[in-house]
Amino acid sequence: xxxxxxxxxxxxxxxxxxxxxxxxxxxxxxxxxxxxxxxxxxxxxxxxxxxxxxxxxxxxxxxxxxxxxxxxxxxxxxxxxxxxxxxxxxxxxxxxxxxxxxxxxxxxxxxxxxxxxxxxxxxxxxxxxxxxxxx
Amino acid sequence: xxxxxxxxxxxxxxxxxxxxxxxxxxxxxxxxxxxxxxxxxxxxxxxxxxxxxxxxxxxxxxxxxxxxxxxxxxxxxxxxxxxxxxxxxxxxxxxxxxxxxxxxxxxxxxxxxxxxxxxxxxxxxxxxxxxxxxxxxxxxxxxxxxxxxxxxxxxxxxxxxxxxxxxxxxxxxxxxxxxxxxxxxxxxxxxxxxxxxxxxxxxxxxxxxxxxxxxxxxxxxxxxxxxxxxxxxxxxxxxxxxxxxxxxxxxxxxxxxxxxxxxxxxxxxxxxxxxxxxxxxxxxxxxxxxxxxxxxxxxxxxxxxxxxxxxxxxxxxxxxxxxxxxxxxxxxxxxxxxxxxxxxxxxxxxxxxxxxxxxxxxxxxxxxxx
Numbered sequence: 441x442x443x444x445x446x447x448x449x450x451x452x453x454x455x456x457x458x459x460x461x462x463x464x465x466x467x468x469x470x471x472x473x474x475x476x477x478x479x480x481x482x483x484x485x486x487x488x489x490x491x492x493x494x495x496x497x498x499x500x501x502x503x504x505x506x507x508x509x510x511x512x513x514x515x516x517x518x519x520x521x522x523x524x525x526x527x528x529x530x531x532x533x534x535x536x537x538x539x540x541x542x543x544x545x546x547x548x549x550x551x552x553x554x555x556x557x558x559x560x561x562x563x564x565x566x567x568x569x570x571x572x573x574x575x
Numbered sequence: 576x577x578x579x580x581x582x583x584x585x586x587x588x589x590x591x592x593x594x595x596x597x598x599x600x601x602x603x604x605x606x607x608x609x610x611x612x613x614x615x616x617x618x619x620x621x622x623x624x625x626x627x628x629x630x631x632x633x634x635x636x637x638x639x640x641x642x643x644x645x646x647x648x649x650x651x652x653x654x655x656x657x658x659x660x661x662x663x664x665x666x667x668x669x670x671x672x673x674x675x676x677x678x679x680x681x682x683x684x685x686x687x688x689x690x691x692x693x694x695x696x697x698x699x700x701x702x703x704x705x706x707x708x709x710x711x712x713x714x715x716x717x718x719x720x721x722x723x724x725x726x727x728x729x730x731x732x733x734x735x736x737x738x739x740x741x742x743x744x745x746x747x748x749x750x751x752x753x754x755x756x757x758x759x760x761x762x763x764x765x766x767x768x769x770x771x772x773x774x775x776x777x778x779x780x781x782x783x784x785x786x787x788x789x790x791x792x793x794x795x796x797x798x799x800x801x802x803x804x805x806x807x808x809x810x811x812x813x814x815x816x817x818x819x820x821x822x823x824x825x826x827x828x829x830x831x832x833x834x835x836x837x838x839x840x841x842x843x844x845x846x847x848x849x850x851x852x853x854x855x856x857x858x859x860x861x862x863x864x865x866x867x868x869x870x871x872x873x874x875x876x877x878x879x880x881x882x883x884x885x886x887x888x889x890x891x892x893x894x895x896x897x898x899x900x901x902x903x904x905x906x907x908x909x910x911x912x913x914x915x916x917x918x919x920x921x922x923x924x925x926x927x928x929x930x931x932x933x934x935x936x937x938x939x940x941x942x943x944x945x
Contacts, residue, residue: 445732453685453725459718463710470709471692471719478695479688487659488583495582507751511760518652518764519771522698523786531703536803536919538794539703547785551771 490517504566505559512559516552523548579666586663589752592741595660597758599738601765602657603727605650606690610724612643616849617717619932630899633929637847640932641776644851647697648772652764654690656757682729689723701788701850775852789852795917798856801848801933804918807885809939812923818907822945824871831923834909837861842904848933858927860908863943864901872945873901881926884939893935895928900945904929907940 461468493513501509525531526544533539578584619628619636671677696716699707708715731738774784778791789799804810817828829837840862847853867873879900882892899905905928909916916922921938928936 442732442735445728445735449682449725449728449730449732451725452721452728456718456721456723456725459714459721463714467710467714471715474696474708474710475688475692475719478691482655482691483658483662483665483687486655487662490655490659491582491662503751507756510752511763514652514760515764515767518655519767519786521651522648522768522772525698525702525704526786526788528704530706531699533703533803533806535805536800538789538799539801540788541790541793541799542785542787544786547771550785551767555767 486521490514504568505563508559508562508566511562512555515558516555519551519555520548523551584663584666589754589757590660590663591754592737594754594757595657596738596741597754598653598657598660598761601761602650602653602690603731605646605653606723606727608642608646609650609693610720612639612646613717613720616640616643616932617713620849620935627896628899628930630902630905630929630931633844633904634847635930636932637776637845637853640847640849641773641851641853644697644701645769645773645776647694648768649765651694651698651768652761654694656761656764658687660757679730679733682726682733685722686726686730689719689726692719693723776847778855787852788850789848789854791852791854794854795919796856796911796914798846798854798911798920799848799852800919801850802888802890802938804922804939807883807888807939809884809918812884812918812939816923818924818940819942820866820870821942822867822870822872822877823875827869831909834861834907834924837865839909840903840906842906842908842927842929844904844927844929846927846933846936847931853933857912858906858908859910859913860906860924860927862903863895863905863907863926863928864903866907866943867901867945870945875945877945880942880944881937881940882942882944883937884941890934890937893926893937895926899928899931902929907943 460471463471494510497506497510497513523544526540526542527548529540529544531540616636616639618626622628671680693716696708696712696719699705700712700716705712768786770780770783771786772784773787774781775787775789775791781787781790781792784790791799794800814830817830818834820827820829838861839859841857841859843855843857845853845855863879864873867879872879876897878897879895880892881895883890885891895905906926907924908921908927909924911917911920916925921940924940925938926936926940
């Protein structure tokens, strides 16, 4: 099973690399530089930031708010990552208003606010019974 | 050597093989959907000799390409969570223990690089942010997908024993987080991204999809546009317009009035874009099959080339396979929603055919050649 998987993997890898190399030199350099930059940005900036945020919130945010705050930050970060190219809007085309028709900055803020509200509601639900306000 | 801070390298906590295997399985499913639908879309647009793409089901390409973009977007938090779950291993010391270990780590490096590359270029492409990519998107995104698939299988081969034993490993909690809690959080992030974007093709979601790059219903005549007439270099089309139809029995030059005098057919077909958005619309116009009959090409097995008034550009012309060209739903549309086509939708006439990517629905048609 492992041998079969490895052989199939090598075959696909070889096919992909052969296709990759069948391009002009400047194209290859562009791809390589971009791939390296994207990997470094993800593995040495994004993931360390996630870990640092986790460590800081574990240290400084008290229960019962800790996990809700961490969850809201994680979901908010994921939404921001996808939204950012649209918020920046470098791909917008002046004469084509049907492409990217929304206010993406405002949309992202609304989604982040919803994540915050979710965290607040979850925290409230986790408060010890005695500390909850009576209805 | 500078030691990285402890919060980066500290293993344990909620992280462990069982969580990693679970996240890996989700990511593997998302990447498999992306690969299958992506290769399909690539072949539809750059068909190898043996390739045939049917005209039915009408909505098939709309669904496969919608899934391609949706699963790619949902994979963004899955990938970060997966790499987070094994991150301390990046700092393993010694970095390499023998040839097998070196190959295994090499495959992991290639896998991570290819995965990040595919997701980042995919998002940049649907945002049209081409200035950030110093290469052509299509070739890079397509070939890297095969590298990703190969590296993924190699990684599976190397980790199969760990995957088999993972059921037994139950890690300790981490600041209140359990394995299920982390999985629920990752799923929530992926689900939030899906809800925030899928309205670009699932129309009922468009009110909640605050990040959708397109909205069905928003655009000239209520249908989004990818390339405007101005961007294609088409300023206006006047009375002198003639559609040239060429076939074995000769050539016809048809004015817009001639086209409107031919039998008109109606078809409810989506514009389904490679970038994952789609919008349904009601088109009416002349069946391509009827035009082929005029020039003696109806009964033949010839493919049909449709050319635009556009002077150049990769999508200036497209080819209809013999079967789909003669499909009763394949039209040269003159009207959209009962009104003459907006110039941005291809006035005076455009190709609209079932189960076909938007970029191949040639606009401003000038010639039909069988």
